[in-house]
Amino acid sequence: MSKGNSLMNRFYKSDFFYDFRKSPVTIVSFVVVLALILLAVFADLIAPTDPFDAKSLNLFNGFTPPMEPNAFTGETFTLGTDDQGRDLLSAIIFGLRVSLFVGLTAVILAMVLGVSLGLLAGYRGGWVDSVIMRAADIQVTFPSILIAMLIFGIARGLLPPDLRDELAITVLIIAIGLSEWVPFARTVRGTTMVEKEKEYVKAARLIGLSGRQIMLRHILPNVLSPVLVIATITLALAIIAEATLSFLGVGAPPTEPSLGTLIRIGQDFLFSGEWWILLFPAATLLALALSVNLLGDWLRDTLNPRLK
Amino acid sequence: MSEHEFIRIDRLSQRFDLSDPWIARLISRRPKQFLNAVDNVSFNIEKGKTYALVGESGSGKSTIALMAVGLLRPTGGSVLIDGHNLYDRTQSQLEHRRTRRRLQMVFQSPYASLNPRWRVGNILSEPLRVFSLTDSQSAERRRVHELLEQVGLSQSDAHRFPHEFSGGQRQRISIARALASRPEFIVCDEPTSALDVSVQAQVLNLLKRLQNDLGLTYLFITHDLAVVRVMAHRIGVLKSGRLIEEESTQSLIESPQSEYTKMLIRSAPRISRGTTGISFT
Incomplete structure (x- = not known):
C-alpha cells in the first residue's frame, strides 16, 4: 500500500501533473473525454431506453422535438426522437459506445501494427526497411478514408452475406486500423534507428540476445512516449473516420448505429425542419473528437523536452 | 609465452562499403568505394595482461574492439579466443554461447551504455539469466549485490535507475x-574518456584491482597516453587501420621507433606526479 502511496505522491509532484493543472483547456477536455467514456461504458445503466429494442419503439413517437410532449402519446424526450420514435439521448449514448469502441480498438490495432513494423524497419534496416517504408509511402499517397473504404469493400465481398452485418464492426475496426499505422511506424522507425546505435543495445547483443528480444525488451520501452502522443491524436482521427464511413453508409450497420450512422439518419430530415436528429449526435461527435485532439496536442507539448 | 596466450588477433581486416546505391553509381559512373578501416592487424594478448591500442580517431581502434568481442564480422582474418575461432560458422551455437560468456565489454559513454528504462538490478541480472548462471531468485539477488559491492556501490543501488547516478x-x-557473467576477457573501449580526471583515476584503479583479483585479460582502447602508461603491459599503435608499432609499455614510451608514435607522445598533455594527488604507478 505504501508503494501505491509513494507512486501517487510522485505523480502529484511530477512536472506532468503540474503542466496538467496549469492548463484549463486540458482539464476541460480531460473531463469531457472522461465523462463521454463513462457514458459509453455505463450506457445500459444511464440511457433512459434501449434504442436497439424494436419492441419498445412506438412509431407514433417519431419526430418528437426535444423537451416537447409528443402530439399523439404525450411522452416527452430530452433530446427528441428520430423518425422511428427512438429516444435520441439513448441512441447517442449507445452510439457513443460504438464510436469509442471502434475508435479505441482501431487505434490499438494501428499501434500494434505500426510499432512492430517500425521497430522491424528501424532495427533490421536494409531491404526490410525499404519494403516496409515504401509500403508506408505508397499508403499515405491515398487518403486514409479511401484505404478504409477499399478494405471494407473487399472484406464485405469476401464474407458470406449472412455474416456481413454481424462482422461489420470487426471489419470496420480492421479497415480503420490498417489505414492509420503509418505515423506509428515512421516515428518508431526513426527513434529505433537512434536507439539501436546506443551502447546498451551493443551490450545486449554482446550476451547473445536475439534481435526480437532486443527490440521488445530494450528498444520498445525507449520508443513508447511519442507513441502515446500519436495514439491520442490517431484516436480522434479514427473516431472521425468511423463516423465518416458510417455516414457514407459503409460503416456501422443500422442495427448498431454509431454517431456517424445517427448523423446520416439526421441528415435526411434536416431540410424538413427536424434539426435535432442531426444536431445532437453531431455535437457529441464534435465534443469527443475535439477534446481528444486537444488532449493529444497537450500531451505532445508536455512530453517534448525541447519546449520546456 | 604462447601457452599463456589468451586471445589472438590474426590478420584481421575490416572493409566498409561506402558506395552510393547502385542506381546512383550507374548514373555517375563511379566505381564502388571501400574504406579499409582495419587492415591486416595481428597481435595477441597474454592471459591476465592488458594490451592497449592507441591511435587518433578514425584509426580503427573501436572497429577492432567490436570485432574482438564478436559484434562485427571481420571481412578478413580471425579472432581466436583461447583457441576458439569467434567467427567460425561451423561451430555450434552452444560453443559460441560458451565463448560469448567469457567476453565482455565496457563502453565509452556512461550515458548511452545503460538502458534508461531499466533498474540497475535488472541491468545486472540480465547476463545472469541469459547464461543461466544462478539457479534461484535469491541467488540472483545475492550475485547482483555482490557485483555492486565489487565495484564500490551499495546493495540498495539495485533499485535505482541509471539517471540517478553520476x-x-x-x-x-x-x-x-x-x-x-564472470568473463575472462574484457574489452574497454575508452572507458574513461567521458569522465572527469579525478573520477578517471578511480575507475582505472578499480579496473586494475579487478584484474589482480580476478585475473582478467584486458584489451584497452584509448587515445590517452597517460591512461595507457598506468594500465597497459603492451601497446600497439594504430594508424589508418594499420598496426605500425608494437612494444612493451616501458620501451614504447621511452624509445618510440616510428615518427607517428613520437608525435603521439609529444602531443599528449603531461601530468607530473608532484602536482596532482593521483598516483599513476
Whole structure:
C-alpha cells in the first residue's frame, strides 16, 4: 500500500501533473473525454431506453422535438426522437459506445501494427526497411478514408452475406486500423534507428540476445512516449473516420448505429425542419473528437523536452 | 609465452562499403568505394595482461574492439579466443554461447551504455539469466549485490535507475554488468574518456584491482597516453587501420621507433606526479 502511496505522491509532484493543472483547456477536455467514456461504458445503466429494442419503439413517437410532449402519446424526450420514435439521448449514448469502441480498438490495432513494423524497419534496416517504408509511402499517397473504404469493400465481398452485418464492426475496426499505422511506424522507425546505435543495445547483443528480444525488451520501452502522443491524436482521427464511413453508409450497420450512422439518419430530415436528429449526435461527435485532439496536442507539448 | 596466450588477433581486416546505391553509381559512373578501416592487424594478448591500442580517431581502434568481442564480422582474418575461432560458422551455437560468456565489454559513454528504462538490478541480472548462471531468485539477488559491492556501490543501488547516478558511478555499473557473467576477457573501449580526471583515476584503479583479483585479460582502447602508461603491459599503435608499432609499455614510451608514435607522445598533455594527488604507478 505504501508503494501505491509513494507512486501517487510522485505523480502529484511530477512536472506532468503540474503542466496538467496549469492548463484549463486540458482539464476541460480531460473531463469531457472522461465523462463521454463513462457514458459509453455505463450506457445500459444511464440511457433512459434501449434504442436497439424494436419492441419498445412506438412509431407514433417519431419526430418528437426535444423537451416537447409528443402530439399523439404525450411522452416527452430530452433530446427528441428520430423518425422511428427512438429516444435520441439513448441512441447517442449507445452510439457513443460504438464510436469509442471502434475508435479505441482501431487505434490499438494501428499501434500494434505500426510499432512492430517500425521497430522491424528501424532495427533490421536494409531491404526490410525499404519494403516496409515504401509500403508506408505508397499508403499515405491515398487518403486514409479511401484505404478504409477499399478494405471494407473487399472484406464485405469476401464474407458470406449472412455474416456481413454481424462482422461489420470487426471489419470496420480492421479497415480503420490498417489505414492509420503509418505515423506509428515512421516515428518508431526513426527513434529505433537512434536507439539501436546506443551502447546498451551493443551490450545486449554482446550476451547473445536475439534481435526480437532486443527490440521488445530494450528498444520498445525507449520508443513508447511519442507513441502515446500519436495514439491520442490517431484516436480522434479514427473516431472521425468511423463516423465518416458510417455516414457514407459503409460503416456501422443500422442495427448498431454509431454517431456517424445517427448523423446520416439526421441528415435526411434536416431540410424538413427536424434539426435535432442531426444536431445532437453531431455535437457529441464534435465534443469527443475535439477534446481528444486537444488532449493529444497537450500531451505532445508536455512530453517534448525541447519546449520546456 | 604462447601457452599463456589468451586471445589472438590474426590478420584481421575490416572493409566498409561506402558506395552510393547502385542506381546512383550507374548514373555517375563511379566505381564502388571501400574504406579499409582495419587492415591486416595481428597481435595477441597474454592471459591476465592488458594490451592497449592507441591511435587518433578514425584509426580503427573501436572497429577492432567490436570485432574482438564478436559484434562485427571481420571481412578478413580471425579472432581466436583461447583457441576458439569467434567467427567460425561451423561451430555450434552452444560453443559460441560458451565463448560469448567469457567476453565482455565496457563502453565509452556512461550515458548511452545503460538502458534508461531499466533498474540497475535488472541491468545486472540480465547476463545472469541469459547464461543461466544462478539457479534461484535469491541467488540472483545475492550475485547482483555482490557485483555492486565489487565495484564500490551499495546493495540498495539495485533499485535505482541509471539517471540517478553520476558518470563515474554509471561507469561502475557498466563494469559490474561486464563482470556479471564472470568473463575472462574484457574489452574497454575508452572507458574513461567521458569522465572527469579525478573520477578517471578511480575507475582505472578499480579496473586494475579487478584484474589482480580476478585475473582478467584486458584489451584497452584509448587515445590517452597517460591512461595507457598506468594500465597497459603492451601497446600497439594504430594508424589508418594499420598496426605500425608494437612494444612493451616501458620501451614504447621511452624509445618510440616510428615518427607517428613520437608525435603521439609529444602531443599528449603531461601530468607530473608532484602536482596532482593521483598516483599513476
